[in-house]
Amino acid sequence: MDFDWLFLVEIFLAGLGAGGLYALTALAFVLIYKATRVVNLAIGEMLMIGAYLCFGLATAMNLPMWLAIVVAVIASGMAGAVLERVAIRPMLGESPIAVFMVTVGLASILVGVVELVWTSEPRRLPEFMPNTPVMIGEAFVPPKVFYGFLVAAALIAVALTVFRFWRGGVALRATASDQQTAYSMGINVPRVFSLSWTVAAMIAAIAGVIVGAVGGISSTMGVFGLSVLVVVIVGGLDSVLGALVAGLFIGVVESLAGGYLGGEYKLLATFLILIVVLMVRPYGLFGTHEIERL
Amino acid sequence: MRIGTARSSYRHDEALFDSRTQYAWLAILGVALLGFPFVADEYWLYLACLVAINIASATGLNILTGYTGLVSLGQAAFMGIGAYTVAAFEQKFGTPVLLNLLAGGFVAMLGGLVVGLPSLRVKGLYLAISTIAASVVLHFVFANWHSVTGGHSGITVAPAEILGISFDTSFRLYWLFVPITIMMVIGAANLFRTRIGRAFIAIRDRDISAEVLGIPLLRYKLLSFGLSSFYAGVAGGMWAYFFRVVTPESFPLLMSIFFLAAIIVGGMGTILGAILGAIFMTMVPEALKLIVGWLPLSTDATLILSPVRTIVFGALIVGFLVFEPLGLQEIWRRIRRFFHLWPFRA
Amino acid sequence: MRRTVLKSLLATAVMAATATMAGLPAAYAADKEIVIGGSIPMSGVFAFAGIGIHAGIQDYVRMVNDAGGVEGYRLRYVPEDSAYAVDQSVAAFKKITSQNKVNFYYGDSTAFSKTINPELERAGSMIMSGASFATELNDPEKFPFQFIAGPDYTQQFGILLRYIADEKPGARVAFVYSDTEFGRDPIASSREVAQSLGLEVAIEIMTPPGAVDVSTEMARLRRARADYTIFHGYILGPIPEFISQARQLRLDTQFMGTFWTMDNSTVMQMGELADGFMGVMPYSYYYDDSTSAPMLDKIREMRPEYQSVPYIQGFLSAMLYAETARRTIAAGQEMTAVNLKTALNSIENFDTGGLIGVPITISGNTIPVGRIYRADIQAKRMVPASDWIVLE
Structure with a gap:
């Protein structure tokens, strides 16, 4: 039998599509990590909150979809700021592991809140993306995946530009590279913390809306965060470039594993890559290698 | 006031x-544990x-996370x-119960050694995440190694049997599990009076210093x-005899x-902490059920039970970390x- | 310092009080009663089903008691929330059975049934059914005191495949299922059923739980060129996305589902995409008025708004409990597990009052009956697409 090249191309493109979403979410993750050194396990749940807010606004309050998305993103940003202030700020100076566990607890609280308000029944977001199939050459790309990828790419580009040139972005990068020096140079570090959580929550909300549009929303959609965790570790926790490259890479690997081996191999493949990376390059492909001193 | x-x-x-x-309090506790099965219902x-x-499993995790400072989500x-x-073992060889439990412990130990290998290169959060990876891989093995694990439908376990007595009720299992757990807890408590246990603590406090000291x-x-x-393996073995389907x-x-939540809530790095934490976290859902049942809400109060439970679970983790990082055992000590x-x- | 101590003391006292209260067995004396216990998933991921099941059992019990009970015995329903977690379901079981003399039990999951069945054999005083349609439970040798108030998953596939074989002999079918115990349950056995019916299983696709994007799976499904695609192991999950992509690709395959997907509200959540979606349903829908159905009339009288299919399942379960008890009492026998199960298996050509459109016979542990329905999105209803199909 001839090798089905078209199949490979389609699977590859699907993988890139999913990878774009991983990259976007990983960007939110890295943002928080760079500014506050918090490994945020609740990132998947922040996605979920964004998607549910959008769902609630669009169905219960009958807002048009675009407005619902905008309001949901702003509301998520505020929720992010509140979470940072209430649960993360008091942990300043505690061991990273304690802070990590706080985010685990937060994840559980967010799931509970969603189930309380919207029940645990799976829902569907109203359709808002174009429905005409997209063909790249002969390969079929599902429109949601295609436009999702475009949105993710555009957003990543905007975010990168902003952090390059905007004052807040510069402050954030300064804080990331050396907190104490940044403080002494007159940068309001607590505000940077707050800012990073706000922006990360907003990015996560957009990712959540796209993920929800593709696969539906439910209180268990936070598991998406597990794959993102792999992405950031592989890419290097503090590397934006790493998040983007690893996001696409993991997306393609998952897709290939699913296409040629079967659905049960998807998670296995990504986590095997994680183990290999941890053994060979524990600080990730592009991460900073920290030298420990006594 | 107690002095002297x-x-x-x-x-x-x-x-x-x-x-x-x-010792007096211990004796009272012992009598209470002995008497409990005769007054309690099923x-x-x-x-x-x-x-x-x-408790058995939380104590194990406490050795790793509380005393040695290596976080595990596996x-x-x-x-x-x-x-x-x-x-x-029970299904294929029909070997004695205690031997099976020991075997469960040892096989899990081997697994732990393999998963622990990265711990020299990575630590802290990276290690925690590598243990998540290990859980994913193990889940795959459980689900797909049909000849041993029975695939997705799993294995049904026959009741534990010792000297012709079949341990098929909670009453009987109590007499099997509680002594095993007590032995395990005492073992853990004694571990930290030995060289090994102290080495663990030294590693937790500063691993590079520990290495310099010759550990x-x-x-x-x-x-x-x-x-x-x-x-964990022994606790899992007891779990298998308890629920009878894996x-x-x-x-x-x-x-x-x-x-992990149990040892955080109970108090990391203390024997009492793991015990209190395990008791507390196991009882919270049941207590919540009663409390929600009492609240003067409509009859459908149970509908909110599960989300409330999830929220309380998270809030306990966050709350203890923020307000009482030393956990329940610290509260106990204060009392x-x-x-x-x-x-x-x- | 003092405040903290006092607070802790207070907390301890409350905990202790809670413990004592709960430990007291409920005082009751009525011996002429039939007790139905239940670990019902009223909250958690399976809550939508649990709520329906709960209401169904409750309504039937009330209805029977209002009409004077069963042979002079009153039915008593003792539910407890299980949150669809095995340890909590078992805790509920222990609590209910230690405080009541239970005759029938409703369980919430396959794992629960497998855990509790040995208990049933030991106790020898009750039989159980539940929300699981697992093929494994349909084995009277291994699970003598278990039954399923409907066809097991393999039988549901069997009914679908039988329909397909009649409609289009030699058709190619695809199985798409989730990587869970629930999803994998009927796949291997249904492969054989399909072969014996002369159908070709073109492809079997397993999706990981919580899968977001199904493009990869779709690329495989498209190449299988199946005439029929059967989804199993989902409530709704990725099904709409599959259908949506199939529409965009103009794929000519008929999508089908099994019981847990087939509730009216679940299917209608798909909106436009639901049009023409088919599936197997062992019961009549709430609004079915094609034939005379006195029980459905009563349900509609009690509850004027739509009731889900889990409601019907709960209602039917309670009806079968009551009928089993009636037969046992009428035969002058004690209500032991063996006698109850014998009475249950003596149910032959039993009229469910229209809950199932044909008289039912409980062979083994299941009721192998079902009907194919098709979604009509104009009417927002599921309409019959076949007659009742009884597997032998």
């Missing part, structure tokens, strides 16, 4: 329990068994190894992983988080001190 625990020898200083009062015995299993997966080993890091970190997984979905990641010093200081 002057220590006159090193032996006395190192003793697990140092005063008569403590439901309370069921919960007692579940608590015993959870405790449930190690319990899974133990449970599957026990189930497979071989890899060996002790692996040992800690191994011991912790042994505890499936890949029996040991989710959430269960690992549960154990004790209050009575020791009463009425002179309050």
Whole structure:
């Protein structure tokens, strides 16, 4: 039998599509990590909150979809700021592991809140993306995946530009590279913390809306965060470039594993890559290698 | 006010329990544990068994996380190894119960040693995440190694049988589980009076310093992983005899988080902490059920139970970390001190 | 310092009080009663089903008691929330059975049934059914005191495949299922059923739980060129996305589902995409008025708004409990597990009052009956697409 090249191309493109979403979410993750050194396990749940807010606004309050998305993103940003202030700020100076566990607890609280308000029944977001199939050459790309990828790419580009040139972005990068020096140079570090959580929550909300549009929303959609965790570790926790490259890479690997081996191999493949990376390059492909001193 | 625990020898200083009062309380606790099965009904015995299993596993995790400072989110997966080993031994060889439990512990220990290998290169959060990876891989093995694990439908376990007595009720299992758990807890308590245990603590406090002091890091970190997984394996074995069916979905990641939460809430790095935490976290859902049942809400109050439980679970983790990082055992200690010093200081 | 101590003391006291209260067995004396216990998933991921099941059992019990009970015995329903977690379901079981003399039990999951069945054999005083349709439970040798108030998953596939074989002999079918115990349950056995019916299983696709994007799976499904695609192991999950992509690709395959997907509200959540979606349903829908159905009339009288299919399942379960008890009492026998199960298996050509459109016979542990329905999105209803199909 001839090798089905078209199949490979389609699977590859699907993988890139999913990878774009991983990259976007990983960007939110890295943002928080760079500014506050918090490994945020609740990132998947922040996605979920964004998607549910959008769902609630669009169905219960009958807002048009675009407005619902905008309001949901702003509301998520505020929720992010509140979470940072209430649960993360008091942990300043505690061991990273304690802070990590706080985010685990937060994840559980967010799931509970969603189930309380919207029940645990799976829902569907109203359709808002174009429905005409997209063909790249002969390969079929599902429109949601295609436009999702475009949105993710555009957003990543905007975010990168902003952090390059905007004052807040510069402050954030300064804080990331050396907190104490940044403080002494007159940068309001607590505000940077707050800012990073706000922006990360907003990015996560957009990712959540796209993920929800593709696969539906439910209180268990936070598991998406597990794959993102792999992405950031592989890419290097503090590397934006790493998040983007690893996001696409993991997306393609998952897709290939699913296409040629079967659905049960998807998670296995990504986590095997994680183990290999941890053994060979524990600080990730592009991460900073920290030298420990006594 | 209680006074007069002057220590006159090193032996006395190192003793697990140092005063008569403590022995008296221990005796009361012992009598209570002996008498409990005769006054409690099946439901309370069921919960007692579940608590015993959870204490065993939480104590194991405490050795690794609380005492050695290596965070693991793989405790449930190690319990899974133990449970599957026990189930497979029981089904394929029909070997004696205690041997199966030991085998469960040892196989889990081997698993722990393998998973612990990265611990020399990575630590802290990276290690925690590599244990998540291990759980995912183990879940895959459980679900797909049909000839041993029975695939997704899992293995049904025959009731434990010792000397012709079939341990098929919670009442009987209580007499099996509680002594095992007590032995495991005493073992853990004694561990930290030995060189090994102290080495663990040194590694937790500053691993590079520990190495300088002549503690071989890899060996002790692996040992800690191994011991912790042994505890998990035995606890998983008891779990298998308790629920009598082992499936890949029996040991989710959430269960690992549960154990981590238990030692955080109870108090990391203390024996009492793991015990209190395991009891507390096991009883919270049942207590919530009662409380929600009492609230003057409409009859459908149970509908909000599960989300409330999820929120409370998360809030307990966050709340204890933020407000009482030393956990329940610290609260307990404060209460004790209050009575020791009463009425002179309050 | 003092405040903290007092607070802790108070907390301890409350905990202790809670413990004592709960430990007291409920005082009751009525011996002429039939007790139905239940670990019902009223909250958690399976809540939508649990709520329906709960209401169904409750309504039937009330209805029977209002009409004077069963042979002079009153039915008593003792539910407890299980949150769809095995340890909590078992805790509920222990609590309910230690405080009541239970005759029938409703369980919430396959794992629960497998855990509790040995208990049933030991107790020898009750039989159980539940929300699981697992093929494994349909084995009277291994699970003598278990039954399923409907066809097991393999039988549901069997009914679908039988329909397909009649419609289009030699058709190619695809199985798409989730990587869970629930999803994998009927796949291997249904492969054989399909072969014996002369159908070709073109492809079997397993999707990981919580899968977001199904493009990869779709690329495989498209190449299989199946005439029929059967989804199993989902409530709704990725099904709409599959259908949506299939529409965009103009794929000519008929999508089908099994019981847990087939509730009216679940299917209608798909909106436009639901049009023409088919599936197997062992019961009549709430609004079915094609034939005379006195029980459905009563349900509609009690509850004027739509009731889900889990409601019907709960209602039917309670009806079968009551009928089993009636037969046991009428035969002058004690209500032991063996006698109850014998009475249950003596149910032959039993009229369910229209809950199932044909008289039912409980062979083994299941009721192997079902009907194919098709979604009509104009009417927002599921309409019959076949007659009742009884597997032998």
